[in-house]
Amino acid sequence: MKVYKFYRRSDRTIPFRLKAKAGEPIPLNDATVEIYDAHPALEDHILAVITNPAQGEGHIKITWDDAMPMGREMVFRVGFTISGERLGGPQIWLEVE
Secondary structure, eight states, X not given: OOEEEEOTTOOEEEEEEOBOTTSOBOOOTTEXXXXXXXXGGGTTSEEEEEEEGXXXXXXXXXXXXXXXXXXXXXXXXXXXXXXXXXXXXXXXXXXXX
């Protein structure tokens, strides 16, 4: 499990790249991305964007809010819908410092 540091009063961008088991990128040309199961403090402060559909790339942007819990971890998931098929993603952990 990877834990990303999230520093007080700073925004954070986390890149992603979807790959098949053989290592080639999964195209996201006909895909949508969504955040789900997010910690309540992340609501309205997190956004996932596909930036290079052909290479399966994008990023997650988290904007700081003073209500975020210092010294705690927050969790969320990123899901994709590709050609009508919904694919869930792993939990992503943020440690707030």
